[in-house]
Amino acid sequence: MSNRELVVLGTSSAVPTRHRNHNGYLLRWDGQGFLFDPGEGTQRQMLHAGVSASDVHWLCLTHFHGDHCLGVPGVVQRVSRDRVAHPVNAVYPASGEVYWRRLRHAAVFADTAVIDEHPVSGELAGVGPLTAHRLSHPVESYGYRLQEPHGRRMLPDRLAAHGIRGPEIGELQRTGSVRGVTLDQVSAPRPGQSAAFVMDTRLCDAVFRLADGADLLVIEATFLSAEAALAEEYGHLTAHQAGVVAAESRVRRLVLTHFSERYGYDREPDFLAEVRRSYDGEVLLARDLMRVPVPRRQVQEPAK
Numbered sequence: 001m002s003n004r005e006l007v008v009l010g011t012s013s014a015v016p017t018r019h020r021n022h023n024g025y026l027l028r029w030d031g032q033g034f035l036f037d038p039g040e041g042t043q044r045q046m047l048h049a050g051v052s053a054s055d056v057h058w059l060c061l062t063h064f065h066g067d068h069c070l071g072v073p074g075v076v077q078r079v080s081r082d083r084v085a086h087p088v089n090a091v092y093p094a095s096g097e098v099y100w101r102r103l104r105h106a107a108v109f110a111d112t113a114v115i116d117e118h119p120v121s122g123e124l125a126g127v128g129p130l131t132a133h134r135l136s137h138p139v140e141s142y143g144y145r146l147q148e149p150h151g152r153r154m155l156p157d158r159l160a161a162h163g164i165r166g167p168e169i170g171e172l173q174r175t176g177s178v179r180g181v182t183l184d185q186v187s188a189p190r191p192g193q194s195a196a197f198v199m200d201t202r203l204c205d206a207v208f209r210l211a212d213g214a215d216l217l218v219i220e221a222t223f224l225s226a227e228a229a230l231a232e233e234y235g236h237l238t239a240h241q242a243g244v245v246a247a248e249s250r251v252r253r254l255v256l257t258h259f260s261e262r263y264g265y266d267r268e269p270d271f272l273a274e275v276r277r278s279y280d281g282e283v284l285l286a287r288d289l290m291r292v293p294v295p296r297r298q299v300q301e302p303a304k
Contacts, residue, residue: 004029004193004294006218006255009038009045011286013222013236014067015261021045021288022067023258025218026055027195029146029294034058034130035075036144036197036218042071043078049289053078058089059115060130062199063141064096073106080112087116091127094119095140123206133210135201137235143201143210148192158186191298199258202235203245211249215295218286219245220258224270227260243275243283252295254279257286 009024016022022039026049033055035042046052056079061069079088092100097119104115118127120142125132132142154169162181164172172178172186195216198207211217222236231238237245239256246254256271263271268285275283284292 004195006195006216006292006294007049007051008255008257008286008288008290008292009042009049009051011257011259011288012039012067013220013258013260014065016041016067017261017264019265019288020259020261022070023199024071025197025257026051027146027197028055029195032057032129034060034146036060037062037068037199038071038075039067040070043074045288046075046078053082053084054086056084056088057086058091058128058130060144060197061090061092061096061100062135062143062197063093063137063139064099065139065200068199069099069103072100072103076104076112076115077107077109079114080110084112084114086114088114089116089118089128091118091120091130091132091144093140093142094121131210133206135198135206136204137200137202141200141235143196143198143206145194145196145210145214147194150192151190152183152187153190154187162186193294193297195294198245200235201237202232203237203241207237207245208249211245211251213250215252215298216255216292217246217249217251217253218255218257221256221271221275222258222260224263224267225274239271239274240277243277243279246275246281246283247279251279251281252298253282253284253292255284255286255292 007026010021012020023037024042025036027034035056123134131145135141196210196214198219221239221242223231
């Protein structure tokens with residue numbers, strides 16, 4: 001399996017701070033780079049993180065508030081300047097087409113033909129390996145999920161017990177049975193890995209669908225619970241709500257981000273305490289330039 005990790009480029013919300021850049025998240029996944037919500041300054045953050053324009057294969061926007069998209073012009077122009085040859089798939093809400101056009105062509109530059117546009121609309125959409133769900137925010141916003149197909153792992157002891165070896169193993173995997181022995185008898189389920197990306201939203205069913213069983217969940221935690229009314233008004237989550245999502249969805253590794261500028265690093269213990277009210281799994285409070293590996297694949301015990 002290729003290296004799968006999250007490279008955090010920025011962790012602030014509407015306003016950057018001295019320590020937190022606007023949003024920006026690159027998910028490396030089997031030789032593909034999924035760049036989510038590049039805010040202002042993302043091109044420079046990529047330089048600090050050792051990420052090049054050639055590492056970007058997907059450019060995904062949840063919505064068109066500035067902290068989630070103002071880095072698009074720089075990223076696109078860098079793709080052109082560096083002569084990136086592979087396709088770069090741009091995924092964004094169809095309702096924001098006018099804003100996409102403005103960002104895509106924000107300045108004079110030698111344009112590139114590698115940008116392949118995929119506007120999404122509706123409650124549920126699929127683009128390549130991504131699934132997009134409509135969230136609850138004052139403007140149309142989508143969360144994204146990357147899901148590896150489920151498979152099976154072969155069990156050498158059971159194969160040996162049934163005398164299955166060599167080319168017969170491949171035949172068993174292709175057809176489901178060999179000499180009366182079924183695939184279920186000599187293999188165990190292998191859940192596909194998954195990563196979910198949930199930005200600006202209130203709690204809604206789509207958040208839980210995106211997070212369901214995710215190995216890695218990157219989710220906004222803009223406010224602490226003392227500002228819950230403000231979070232609801234502006235369409236955001238609190239840290240406690242993010243913990244509830246992770247707990248109910250059985251998330252393996254939770255990454256909190258998109259922090260309001262009102263909170264400094266000294267408030268990180270408060271965010272963790274709120275999450276711990278409901279979730280006892282692994283929690284990371286994102287900081288700029290942090291790298292987070294996708295958890296190792298779960299091993300499901302074979303049936304007796």
